[in-house]
Amino acid sequence: MDKALPPIPAKRYFTIGEVSDLCGVKPHVLRYWEQEFTQLRPMKRRGNRRYYQHQEVLMIRRIRDLLYDQGFTISGARNKLHEIVQIDRDKRRNGEVMLDGVDVLDAGDSVPPDFDDSVMDFDDSQFGSTDMSSASLALQRLQLVRRELFEIRDLLSATH
Known part of the structure; x- marks a missing residue:
């Protein structure tokens, strides 16, 4: 799913139009998902304009994957997302930090001789x-x- 989507630029805030393009979902669907998924709470500015942060764009991509690619219902996706968020929270609480985008060294690697x-x-x-x-x-x-x-x-x- 994510392979067909464009990379997320290094920006702090995204408009609903930008998020729509980045996630392959129409703006009205994003507004509907805000009602269905409590984890989606974009900041609203004047005129009720929505501004999404990077983690919300990732969350929307995850929701899209659950609904469109994995075939979950809204209710099932909501439950699965809650479960995923809880697992991530537990990992952070236990000191298991996820390092996205960082090359992980093999446990067999040792200090390079040089x-x-x-x-x-x-x-x-x-x-x-x-x-x-x-x-x-x-x-x-x-x-x-x-x-x-x-x-x-x-x-x-x-x-x-």
Whole structure:
């Protein structure tokens, strides 16, 4: 379903027309879904103009998938959506953070052997000597944090 839909631009607010195009649903259907799904509460401004946020666009795509692709009824989709939201809430409460769009490392991956050499190439001609030393220091700190994260991940995967 999502493969046929356009990517969602990096914006804070979307008009009902934009959401209609992004989700492949007519504006009157979106207004109807607001009545049926309590999770959809777009901000309303002057003249009752609706402004949807990114997470609401994702929710609408999920509703569309449940209704159009998976064949749920409105009532069934409402129940399924409530269940999905509850599961996500429980995961957050238990510290299981979902990292959408982030490449996940395999548990079998270890610290790369060339780790200390895996730094970004800087064009140091654009930095003064003071700027370069602070950039170099910041990069060293980032490397240290990355190494510690690898070690924590290895420790956690050993306990499971």
